[in-house]
Amino acid sequence: MNPYVHPITRLVHSTVRIECTDSAARSSCGSGYLYSFGRTGDAGIPCVVTNKHVLEGAVAGIFHLTLEKEDGSPDLGKHEAVTLRGLRGLSIPHPDPQIDLVALPIGAILNDAGKNGRKYHFVQLTANSLATTELLDSLPAMEEIFMIGYPNGLWDEYHNLPIIRKGISATHPKLRLNGKPEFLIDAACFPGSSGSPVFLANIGSYVDASGALVAGTRVALLGTLYAGPQHTTTGEIRVVDVPTDTKPIAVGQIPNNLGYVIHASELLVLEEAVLQAMKASYPTSRNSPCPCQSGKRFKDCCGVLS
Numbered sequence: 001m002n003p004y005v006h007p008i009t010r011l012v013h014s015t016v017r018i019e020c021t022d023s024a025a026r027s028s029c030g031s032g033y034l035y036s037f038g039r040t041g042d043a044g045i046p047c048v049v050t051n052k053h054v055l056e057g058a059v060a061g062i063f064h065l066t067l068e069k070e071d072g073s074p075d076l077g078k079h080e081a082v083t084l085r086g087l088r089g090l091s092i093p094h095p096d097p098q099i100d101l102v103a104l105p106i107g108a109i110l111n112d113a114g115k116n117g118r119k120y121h122f123v124q125l126t127a128n129s130l131a132t133t134e135l136l137d138s139l140p141a142m143e144e145i146f147m148i149g150y151p152n153g154l155w156d157e158y159h160n161l162p163i164i165r166k167g168i169s170a171t172h173p174k175l176r177l178n179g180k181p182e183f184l185i186d187a188a189c190f191p192g193s194s195g196s197p198v199f200l201a202n203i204g205s206y207v208d209a210s211g212a213l214v215a216g217t218r219v220a221l222l223g224t225l226y227a228g229p230q231h232t233t234t235g236e237i238r239v240v241d242v243p244t245d246t247k248p249i250a251v252g253q254i255p256n257n258l259g260y261v262i263h264a265s266e267l268l269v270l271e272e273a274v275l276q277a278m279k280a281s282y283p284t285s286r287n288s289p290c291p292c293q294s295g296k297r298f299k300d301c302c303g304v305l306s
């Protein structure tokens, strides 16, 4: 078997379609991705990262995970719905109320599945997935990007696979747009895209900082989509959160294909918050009670080996 897996083929297994229900039983849909915080070696705190506003008003949420075959490859077509327990238990918001990021620990889900003999196939992003300062510094004003998520809640339901969209950076991914840790992309950003990871997409070749054409592939996490400017049917332009796909839909606003993306470096701030929340047992003893108050040991709950 050819062991090479194209980075984008791998990364489609890093996202999840988050289906939420509010207290009036209305459903909505957003995007999120799997991220292992505080990762050292094989251990980390697996979480789903999404936007705070994706979960706003939600009382229940689920997402789907694909089962893994014996050879470690995804068993496409076989997937299960799992419950986002963080909605009722521990969810860890980015400490800055202006930064629309939240982490939901999912270790307990993965541990329970393991005990029942089920193994899921997924890819976790880590601090190593982030574009480095050096890489960001070397990028030109316009670069190709791709975004993975669930625009309008659309997906390949049979295979549990997301939708990939391609675009360009519309402002420099390194610069703080109007002083905020975010930049703009030019890509189709629809309701439901909220929480999608945005990656640098240098596939096959790219132009390096000295202007030389280099053969190779560079894929790195640039940030998380959270909002898009929309214009109303009367022509008024305003910036709104990329709404989650709530039914029934009664919007007279049209996305204008720009999206606001939170700098990936804010995940390092979120990581501090996650580690702080888990401080009681991480990383000194994996046998101590889990800080999420499940009553289980940390290593059997929010912290897993994976």
Ligand SMILES: [Zn+2]
Pocket (backbone or CB within 6 Å): 108, 290, 291, 292, 293, 294, 298, 301, 302, 303
């Ligand atoms: Zn726990």
